[in-house]
Amino acid sequence: MDNKEILNIKSLVENIFKHIENGTIIKELVPDEPEDYSHVYSLACDYYDKGLIEQAEKIFHSLCLYDFSNTDYLLGLAAVKQVQKQYQKAINLYVMAINLDDTNASAYLYSGQCSLFMGDTGTATNRFKHVLTLNCESQDKEQAEYYLSLLENKNG
Known part of the structure; x- marks a missing residue:
């Protein structure tokens, strides 16, 4: 530094x-x-x-x-909370980022992960499905599809 x-x-x-x-x-x-x-x-x-x-x-x-209107700052803090396993705080920050930019696939993907870690498979599924509707990186869509297949195999 x-x-x-x-x-x-x-x-x-x-x-x-x-x-x-x-x-x-x-x-x-x-x-x-x-x-x-x-x-x-x-x-x-x-x-x-x-x-x-x-x-x-x-x-x-x-x-x-x-x-607080900078989505990069919000996503960074949310990622920290997610690593600290403070999933609800992370979700709250991801939702704030989504409110500022509803086309940000990362915010949906990571909030879906947090929901999954908290056992809320319904919300997680909705978040992952929403990623598939966005114009985003193929890597984000692949991750969303991966999580959806895990959820489908778990429920099926």
């Missing part, structure tokens, strides 16, 4: 806590000229990929506080 990434993270967290402590509205968190936090997001993804889940969670959480 280089000094610029560290400064970006510190700046983001300080800005968030300053506004929370002052009681100002969330709109105040968004600067007139939006800052580019792609390096911070990349760092969080890197931590996630390396299994440093707690560090990734802190960064994704801060990014979500900064911009």
Whole structure:
């Protein structure tokens, strides 16, 4: 991690806590000229990929506080919750991402996985079937078909 990434993270967290402590509205968190936090997001993804889940969670959480309308930030935090086996929290975050972008196959696929892990096969089946209706990567459709076949074999 280089000094610029560290400064970006510190700046983001300080800005968030300053506004929370002052009681100002969330709109105040968004600067007139939006800052580019792609390096911070990349760092969080890197931590996630390396299994440093707690560090990734802190960064994704801060990014979500900064911009809750960014589906990438929501999906990152949801993925952390899913790995932590906090399936309902993950589902809630995936649903928020779906509300922002109802064409995001990943959000449906991963929320379906969480539903399956929680034993809600009906919701899981609906999520996986919905992925098949979307214009998405073939890999997403293949995964959805795989889960649907597992569910069909389990029920059949």
